[in-house]
Amino acid sequence: xxxxxxxxxxxxxxxxxxxxxxxxxxxxxxxxxxxxxxxxxxxxxxxxxxxxxxxxxxxxxxxxxxxxxxxxxxxxxxxxxxxxxxxxxxxxxxxxxxxxxxxxxxxxxxxxxxxxxxxxxxxxxxxxxxxxxxxxxxxxxxxxxxxxxxxxxxxxxxxxxxxxxxxxxxxxxxxxxxxxxxxxxxxxxxxxxxxxxxxxxxxxxxxxxxxxxxxxxxxxxxxxxxxxxxxxxxxxxxxxxxxxxxxxxxxxxxxxxxxxxxxxxxxxxxxxxxxxxxxxxxxxxxxxxxxxxxxxxxxxxxxxxxxxxxxxxxxxxxxxxxxxxxxxxxxxxxxx
Numbered sequence: 001x002x003x004x005x006x007x008x009x010x011x012x013x014x015x016x017x018x019x020x021x022x023x024x025x026x027x028x029x030x031x032x033x034x035x036x037x038x039x040x041x042x043x044x045x046x047x048x049x050x051x052x053x054x055x056x057x058x059x060x061x062x063x064x065x066x067x068x069x070x071x072x073x074x075x076x077x078x079x080x081x082x083x084x085x086x087x088x089x090x091x092x093x094x095x096x097x098x099x100x101x102x103x104x105x106x107x108x109x110x111x112x113x114x115x116x117x118x119x120x121x122x123x124x125x126x127x128x129x130x131x132x133x134x135x136x137x138x139x140x141x142x143x144x145x146x147x148x149x150x151x152x153x154x155x156x157x158x159x160x161x162x163x164x165x166x167x168x169x170x171x172x173x174x175x176x177x178x179x180x181x182x183x184x185x186x187x188x189x190x191x192x193x194x195x196x197x198x199x200x201x202x203x204x205x206x207x208x209x210x211x212x213x214x215x216x217x218x219x220x221x222x223x224x225x226x227x228x229x230x231x232x233x234x235x236x237x238x239x240x241x242x243x244x245x246x247x248x249x250x251x252x253x254x255x256x257x258x259x260x261x262x263x264x265x266x267x268x269x270x271x272x273x274x275x276x277x278x279x280x281x282x283x284x285x286x287x288x289x290x291x292x293x294x295x296x297x298x299x300x301x302x303x304x305x306x307x308x309x310x311x312x313x314x315x316x317x318x319x320x321x322x323x324x325x326x327x328x329x330x331x332x333x334x335x336x
Contacts, residue, residue: 001080001122001233003030008232009075011035011065011111012084012126013058014045016187017179021082021225023050026057028229035074035085038062046186065107072114079121080232083111086126086156089190090277091336093152104155105162112166112174120173122238124231125163127178128156129217129245129286138249139289142178142241149281160241167239175237177228180245180288184221184312185319190335193218193313196256197320198331200265207267208334210275212253217245217288220303220312230297237296245288246301248309262314263321274334 008025012018013034025032036044044060063070065085075081087093087103108125115123132140133147148154166172183193192209199207227244231237253269260267276282293299303312319325 001235003080003233006079006121007031007033007077008080008082009033009035009078010082010084012086014043014047015084016046017182017221017224018084019046019050019186020184020221021084021228022047022058023054024225024229026054032057033059033061033074033078035061035063035065037085038064065110066102068110068113071110072117075111075114075118075120081111081115081120081123082228082232083108083123084126088128088152089188089336090130090150090152091190093150093155095336097151100151100155101158105158108159108162112163112172116166116170116172122232123163123172123174124228125159125174125176127160127176127241128153129178129180129288130283131157131160131178132286134283135285135287138285138287139247140243140287141289142243142292149283150277173238175231175239176241177231178241178243179224179227180217180219180243180286182219182221182224184316187221188335189329189331192252193255193259193316194320194329196259197263197317198326198329200260200263200267201321201326202331204331205265205267206270207256208270208272208275209252209256210271210277211282212256212269212271213251214282215249215251215285215287217247217249217286218255218309218312219244219246219301220308223301223303226302227293227297227299230293230299234297240296242293242296243288243290244293244299245290246304246308247288247290248305249285249287250309258310259313259317262310262317272334
């Protein structure tokens with residue numbers, strides 16, 4: 001699909017990945033409507049910090065992804081839907097699982113129902129590597145079994161299957177993008193990389209973390225954004241689930257060590273009980289097979305392997321250690 005001349009709706013545009021994606025689409029000259037979560041502060045989330053020339057070209061729609069009427073109104077006149085709106089914090093899903101069902105499953109259903117009724121040209125639904133659970137084999141292909149090891153991952157499995165069912169039942173043009181652990185500027189301090197960086201940047205040398213032995217496949221946000229746009233452009237992606245990952249595995253502990261070296265800080269890692277997942281809920285190993293993305297989309301990570309990971313970390317550190325950015329984070333407390 002040629003996106004030129006298409007109107008694109010980005011749900012979750014106020015969030016970490018969504019704001020980067022919205023900005024890049026505008027830079028590429030596309031007409032974008034940004035669906036942001038309604039709030040009494042009239043905040044557009046991270047889009048509030050976008051350059052004036054970006055904000056001036058984005059149409060903002062404030063609403064709630066759980067409201068089918070508002071969702072349908074937001075989608076009217078749009079040709080392509082990039083659906084990122086979701087609750088993603090795993091610890092909070094232990095606390096309030098109902099909200100994950102309402103937001104992630106019902107919210108996705110609202111998108112799919114409206115797309116069917118409006119005859120939308122394409123829907124890109126956002127999955128997560130968490131749906132795989134602890135790897136049964138590596139690297140993880142899209143055929144890997146799905147395992148709900150947290151209420152969050154279970155809700156995303158449900159949303160993914162709802163999207164697939166609309167493709168199979170109604171021939172709705174749906175693609176599912178499955179990013180592995182995205183990191184970069186603007187990420188919430190609930191995630192491990194910002195947690196490490198903000199604690200060090202705030203002068204702490206005893207860094208509080210959860211488990212440090214699990215491995216992850218970290219994907220720099222600019223690569224993830226490229227993945228979304230590549231999926232949107234590819235006709236071959238319709239009806240497919242596609243991993244977006246770096247194909248590089250590293251432990252949390254080694255990641256912390258690299259960050260400490262880049263920041264020139266000696267640190268001691270303290271395991272804090274409240275940051276630990278329940279034993280059976282911890283995902284011990286994630287490592288993406290990205291060959292399908294390369295084959296169908298021509299996508300590959302620009303920040304791959306160890307050298308690419310270090311470049312992405314340095315760019316992330318540079319952003320977080322800018323005082324005006326760092327002051328937006330509460331580094332001294334645990335965010336669930």
